[in-house]
Amino acid sequence: MLALWVTDVVAAPGTDPRGSVLGASFLPPAIAGVLPGSAVTLLRPRGGRAALTLTGVTVTAGLGATALTAGRLGVITGNWWAEAGTPGLTVLASAGRSRGSPRSSARHASGRAPC
Numbered sequence: 001m002l003a004l005w006v007t008d009v010v011a012a013p014g015t016d017p018r019g020s021v022l023g024a025s026f027l028p029p030a031i032a033g034v035l036p037g038s039a040v041t042l043l044r045p046r047g048g049r050a051a052l053t054l055t056g057v058t059v060t061a062g063l064g065a066t067a068l069t070a071g072r073l074g075v076i077t078g079n080w081w082a083e084a085g086t087p088g089l090t091v092l093a094s095a096g097r098s099r100g101s102p103r104s105s106a107r108h109a110s111g112r113a114p115c
Contacts, residue, residue: 010078013074013075013077015074015075016073021069021073025065025068025069025073025075025087026086026087026090028065029061029065029087029090029094030090030094031094032061032094033057033061033090033091033092033093033094033095033096033097033098034094034095034098035095036053036054036057036091037054037095037097037098038098039053040054040095041098054092054095057091058088058091058092058095059088061088061091062084062085062086062087062089062091063084063088065084065087065088066080066084066087070083
């Protein structure tokens with residue numbers, strides 16, 4: 001039998017020894033990114049306005065999620081600003097994906113969507 005040794009790079013904080021709160025804290029930002037992405041798609045702001053909207057939502061979600069997990073729950077103990085970027089980028093990735101590309105809503109002259 002092969003024995004594997006696992007070494008923690010950073011020990012889990014005492015308030016979350018199993019890491020379950022930290023793991024569960026990334027699902028809400030991933031789901032929360034769908035709403036702003038869908039809103040930007042439906043409201044159809046162009047160029048800079050769409051990017052500014054998604055950036056504002058990303059910053060707000062990152063700061064809010066980190067304030068909750070680091071401040072209130074105490075499960076994140078590292079650099080606060082670096083940790084705020086992680087849920088923020090999760091929201092941005094989800095929002096950007098649900099937003100789609102400009103070509104995804106393109107139509108042919110016949111009115112049909114491209115294949």
